[in-house]
Amino acid sequence: MNKCDFLVELWTEDLPVPVQEEGALKIESALTDFFKRQKISFSESKHFSSPRRLAVVVFNVDKFSKPEETVVKGPPASLSFVENGQPSAALKGFVKKYAGDLADVRVRSTDKGEYVFLEMRKPRRDTEDIIRSNIAEVLYSVKFEKTMRWAKYSFPRPVRNLVVMFGRKSLRISCFGINSSRMSRGFIAENIKITSPAEYETNLKRKRILADKLNRKDTLLKELQGAVRKPYKIEIEKMENLVDETVGTCEHPRALACDFNEKYLDIPAEFLESTLVSNQKCFPVVDAQGNLADKFVLVIDGDSSNAKSVKANYRRCVEARFEDTAFFWASDRKKALTDYYDDLKLINCQGKFKNLYEKAERVGKDAVKIAREYAPDEEKKISLIAKLLYCDIPTKMVAEFPDMHGIAGQYLAEGTLLDKGDKTLREAVTLFNLTRASSVCGLSDRLNTLKSFFSSGISPTTSKDPYGLKKTADEVLKIAVSSDIYFDLRKLFLLVFDDVSAEVSQNILIFLKDRFSVYLEKAHIGKDVAAMAIDKYEVPKKCLAIADALHEYRGEDPESFGRIVQTAKRADNILKQARAKGIKKAAVKEELFYENEEKNLFKELCGTKDAVYEKLSKNDYSGALKDLGGLKKPLDAFFEKVMIMAKDENIRDNRLALVGEVSVLFSAFGKFSQILGTSSACEAAQTDKKSKMQ
Amino acid sequence: MKNLQEIILKLSSYWADAGCLVAQPYDVEKGAGTFNPMTFLKIFTKGVWRAAYVEPSRRPQDGRYGENPFRLYKHLQFQVIMKPAPEDSRLLYLKSLSTLGIDLKKHDIRFLEDNWESPSLGAWGRGWEVRCDGLEITQFTYFQQAGGLDLPDVPVELTYGLERIAMFFAGKKSVYDVDWSDNVKYGAVRREEERQFSRYYFELVPKDELLEICEFYGREIDKLINAKLSLPAYDCLLNFSHLFNVVDARGGLDHTSRTAMIKRMKNYANSIAKLYIEQTQAGNETQ
Numbered sequence: 001m002n003k004c005d006f007l008v009e010l011w012t013e014d015l016p017v018p019v020q021e022e023g024a025l026k027i028e029s030a031l032t033d034f035f036k037r038q039k040i041s042f043s044e045s046k047h048f049s050s051p052r053r054l055a056v057v058v059f060n061v062d063k064f065s066k067p068e069e070t071v072v073k074g075p076p077a078s079l080s081f082v083e084n085g086q087p088s089a090a091l092k093g094f095v096k097k098y099a100g101d102l103a104d105v106r107v108r109s110t111d112k113g114e115y116v117f118l119e120m121r122k123p124r125r126d127t128e129d130i131i132r133s134n135i136a137e138v139l140y141s142v143k144f145e146k147t148m149r150w151a152k153y154s155f156p157r158p159v160r161n162l163v164v165m166f167g168r169k170s171l172r173i174s175c176f177g178i179n180s181s182r183m184s185r186g187f188i189a190e191n192i193k194i195t196s197p198a199e200y201e202t203n204l205k206r207k208r209i210l211a212d213k214l215n216r217k218d219t220l221l222k223e224l225q226g227a228v229r230k231p232y233k234i235e236i237e238k239m240e241n242l243v244d245e246t247v248g249t250c251e252h253p254r255a256l257a258c259d260f261n262e263k264y265l266d267i268p269a270e271f272l273e274s275t276l277v278s279n280q281k282c283f284p285v286v287d288a289q290g291n292l293a294d295k296f297v298l299v300i301d302g303d304s305s306n307a308k309s310v311k312a313n314y315r316r317c318v319e320a321r322f323e324d325t326a327f328f329w330a331s332d333r334k335k336a337l338t339d340y341y342d343d344l345k346l347i348n349c350q351g352k353f354k355n356l357y358e359k360a361e362r363v364g365k366d367a368v369k370i371a372r373e374y375a376p377d378e379e380k381k382i383s384l385i386a387k388l389l390y391c392d393i394p395t396k397m398v399a400e401f402p403d404m405h406g407i408a409g410q411y412l413a414e415g416t417l418l419d420k421g422d423k424t425l426r427e428a429v430t431l432f433n434l435t436r437a438s439s440v441c442g443l444s445d446r447l448n449t450l451k452s453f454f455s456s457g458i459s460p461t462t463s464k465d466p467y468g469l470k471k472t473a474d475e476v477l478k479i480a481v482s483s484d485i486y487f488d489l490r491k492l493f494l495l496v497f498d499d500v501s502a503e504v505s506q507n508i509l510i511f512l513k514d515r516f517s518v519y520l521e522k523a524h525i526g527k528d529v530a531a532m533a534i535d536k537y538e539v540p541k542k543c544l545a546i547a548d549a550l551h552e553y554r555g556e557d558p559e560s561f562g563r564i565v566q567t568a569k570r571a572d573n574i575l576k577q578a579r580a581k582g583i584k585k586a587a588v589k590e591e592l593f594y595e596n597e598e599k600n601l602f603k604e605l606c607g608t609k610d611a612v613y614e615k616l617s618k619n620d621y622s623g624a625l626k627d628l629g630g631l632k633k634p635l636d637a638f639f640e641k642v643m644i645m646a647k648d649e650n651i652r653d654n655r656l657a658l659v660g661e662v663s664v665l666f667s668a669f670g671k672f673s674q675i676l677g678t679s680s681a682c683e684a685a686q687t688d689k690k691s692k693m694q
Numbered sequence: 695m696k697n698l699q700e701i702i703l704k705l706s707s708y709w710a711d712a713g714c715l716v717a718q719p720y721d722v723e724k725g726a727g728t729f730n731p732m733t734f735l736k737i738f739t740k741g742v743w744r745a746a747y748v749e750p751s752r753r754p755q756d757g758r759y760g761e762n763p764f765r766l767y768k769h770l771q772f773q774v775i776m777k778p779a780p781e782d783s784r785l786l787y788l789k790s791l792s793t794l795g796i797d798l799k800k801h802d803i804r805f806l807e808d809n810w811e812s813p814s815l816g817a818w819g820r821g822w823e824v825r826c827d828g829l830e831i832t833q834f835t836y837f838q839q840a841g842g843l844d845l846p847d848v849p850v851e852l853t854y855g856l857e858r859i860a861m862f863f864a865g866k867k868s869v870y871d872v873d874w875s876d877n878v879k880y881g882a883v884r885r886e887e888e889r890q891f892s893r894y895y896f897e898l899v900p901k902d903e904l905l906e907i908c909e910f911y912g913r914e915i916d917k918l919i920n921a922k923l924s925l926p927a928y929d930c931l932l933n934f935s936h937l938f939n940v941v942d943a944r945g946g947l948d949h950t951s952r953t954a955m956i957k958r959m960k961n962y963a964n965s966i967a968k969l970y971i972e973q974t975q976a977g978n979e980t981q
Contacts, residue, residue, distance in 0.1 A: 013784050013805070014805035014806075014807070014822060016807040017807065051805070148819075148820035148836055148838060148848075149836075149838060149848055150779060150836055150848045151778065151781075151848070157820070158836070160781070160782075160784070177781075187798070187803075188785070188788055188798055189782075189784070189785045189788075249804055249805075249806060250804070280828055281806075281828075282828070298802075298828065300802035300827075301802055301803075301804060302799070302802070303799060303800070305800065306797075306800035306801065309800075309827075310800075310801060310802055310827050312865070313801075313826075313827030313828060313829065313862065313865075314827055314828040316829075316861075316865070316867055317827070317828040317829045318828070319867065320763055320764040320867065321764075323762065323763055323764060324762060324764055324765060327758065327761070327762055346945070346948065347948075347949070348948045348949040348950055
């Protein structure tokens with residue numbers, strides 16, 4: 001057997017969850033790159049990550065590196081030797097430059113005469129030796145963004161044990177101040193013997209350690225499912241973050257169901273859930289109707305032989321937290337939501353507004369202006385809610401659980417300001433299930449935040465965004481695309497930004513456009529379609545719909561899509577050339593058409609134009625695009641048969657005018673010039689599919 | 695079943711065996727055991743330093759008039775500081791839990807990422823909050839900086855929440871029902887104090903006057919640094935910091951002045967640390 005498996009395991013103090021997988025991957029690629037550089041062959045590799053270990057197994061590693069041969073051409077033989085065949089200064093210099101040996105110098109004849117060649121052979125080397133002398137450097141080369149120092153070393157958390165094995169043999173290496181061995185460790189640093197790299201996973205499994213993250217996640221999900229009986233369940237799809245966090249804080253998850261005193265169910269469910277999830281890292285349980293039940297599921301690391309007492313301890317923690325939540329809530333509810341309005345004066349703001357009170361006043365006014373334009377029937381409600389969006393910020397509940405902003409306000413408003421079940425206030429903050437009223441309030445809030453910072457000269461850069469303005473801009477766009485209303489950014493700006501300079505307003509518009517480009521690029525519609533559609537960003541909802549329609553069209557009928565694109569580009573090129581020649585734009589005169597093809601195109605264009613604009617006005621973008629596709633035939637015939645650059649200037653200008661009208665119609669969908677050629681378009685569509693699948 | 699004083703005794707003797715000096719609480723009000731000069735100043739000395747002590751820690755904002763079973767304006771921390779951090783810090787800590795009678799195999803012990811920071815001391819570290827069956831019982835930190843200075847010998851700080859641990863052992867839902875000793879309850883020792891101080895801090899604190907006293911301490915710190923008296927200057931900083939916490943609990947500070955005061959304390963901490971290092975490394979302090 002000339003091949004062996006190779007194992008490195010770093011046992012660390014508990015690693016932050018985000019660096020576990022990242023660290024294992026980095027070590028894996030550092031090691032495989034290293035083997036490749038050293039010409040050591042292997043079949044594949046696998047990484048393991050857990051709170052306390054980062055490990056990589058490389059399979060079927062050759063016991064020897066490949067011998068290497070390097071040949072370098074040197075000076076002509078005539079210049080290389082002096083009397084008695086002694087090497088000349090030129091030859092010595094050449095050999096030195098390549099760190100070679102005079103013994104490896106050969107004279108070979110070439111077409112240009114005899115030359116000296118340095119023929120260096122690196123013999124095969126022991127993989128084991130190479131590993132021994134290099135692996136520490138490889139491990140030190142792995143870099144992280146957030147590290148800590150201890151002793152002389154640095155890593156995300158201290159490394160305390162090291163296993164390095166090649167086949168069944170453990171290799172002695174010194175790294176991070178540790179001598180490696182075949183002994184891994186368990187939770188309390190107890191030894192776990194590793195018999196071979198291939199058996200690494202099973203050796204650990206026998207000690208109830210699941211080193212493979214995916215395996216651990218599967219186990220956790222099964223445990224969670226099995227922990228509660230029907231009709232009760234955990235809404236696992238909402239718990240993705242907690243699942244990932246839990247997978248990163250234990251090596252052997254076991255789920256246990258536990259009750260809590262039902263009296264706490266009088267507290268709004270969101271508060272209890274927030275306490276359970278953010279504070280106690282436990283999974284809330286709901287009944288058949290989806291209402292929070294007086295139960296939760298906790299996950300422990302390791303053995304559940306002492307389940308009864310562990311559960312009792314968890315229950316006491318959870319109930320003590322609920323007790324605190326009840327205290328906050330009871331004291332917050334002593335006042336009505338509107339009673340907190342004056343307290344906003346005490347909360348200072350960064351940027352244009354002195355305090356939250358000033359901002360709230362403005363948000364209220366702007367929301368009414370937006371409402372009059374876009375949702376006049378909701379004006380009354382909007383004027384009531386918009387300025388109260390921040391009123392829950394001074395409450396104890398929100399101070400303790402910032403996530404509850406909007407939700408706490410909602411509960412304080414319900415039954416007094418708002419009808420029970422009316423979630424306008426909360427939606428305006430959280431942007432879930434946006435209604436017309438909540439979109440208007442939410443927009444007024446976000447636009448004023450952008451205004452406040454930009455007008456005080458604070459705008460984000462690529463790397464620095466301390467006030468989270470990218471998120472704010474993304475929220476503006478989220479509202480604009482997910483609301484029923486087709487908000488027009490320019491119109492909104494006129495309403496909301498009447499108290500800032502045109503320059504500030506323009507900067508914000510450009511910022512929103514840039515963010516929207518990022519959004520479109522991530523929407524899996526192909527980068528070129530995104531680049532084409534962004535031209536229509538001013539009404540983001542419309543822009544997105546056009547982009548979707550284009551993408552859909554390309555997917556369904558790539559051939560005609562490609563032809564439309566070609567035609568559009570052709571029209572643009574003709575116009576560009578004409579402009580370059582200084583030909584001025586004219587209006588189409590029907591009487592100047594001579595050829596059948598141009599007459600026909602004009603007729604078709606008139607009909608199609610009406611149909612396209614009609615469909616666009618009804619937001620039927622796919623339909624409009626299909627109508628546009630109908631122009632393909634008359635356009636092809638026109639371009640084929642009609643000589644546009646006719647000698648008679650009037651005829652020429654009239655034909656150019658016709659092409660101009662075609663181009664205007666096409667531009668209703670953005671810039672077709674951004675679409676890649678047919679073959680690259682297919683590629684773009686395919687890579688896009690791939691990224692979608694990932 | 696362990697009561698509070700047994701826990702303190704066990705931890706003290708365990709850490710004494712591990713080479714720690716069993717020190718005393720420092721008699722100036724403070725928000726955390728880190729502020730005791732046994733930690734904040736001693737970590738700037740050269741060589742090995744290990745100490746353990748109980749520190750009453752006051753956080754006026756957490757006052758609940760003695761009504762909440764869980765939160766206290768003043769709680770007891772058991773603080774361990776070891777510089778440089780021993781290689782087996784984690785194991786030493788886990789064994790201390792075993793010593794207290796927590797069977798590590800039978801309870802769910804978890805280390806959750808929590809990077810401790812004390813902006814007013816210019817100190818931060820990397821570490822965890824340690825939970826036992828869901829209850830946060832210890833803050834475990836490898837200091838990286840203090841007084842805004844890099845620490846060449848990285849220390850480890852362990853802060854046990856004594857009331858929490860006592861509650862865990864007693865299986866009590868309220869801290870006031872915990873046994874301090876076999877015949878004295880925690881509530882009997884402390885409840886009235888929680889009631890009265892919550893009232894004082896939330897309702898009666900004269901915030902403007904306290905801010906003036908802060909200014910007085912600020913001037914003293916400048917004066918004492920000039921006079922090269924790092925220890926009295928540090929006492930003034932402790933007073934400044936406590937009064938700041940009191941005023942802050944009263945909601946008496948807007949964002950800007952709050953940030954400005956924290957920055958001031960950080961600068962004081964930096965100057966004091968530098969002066970202290972200068973003095974100890976010149977060998978002026980009796981070790």
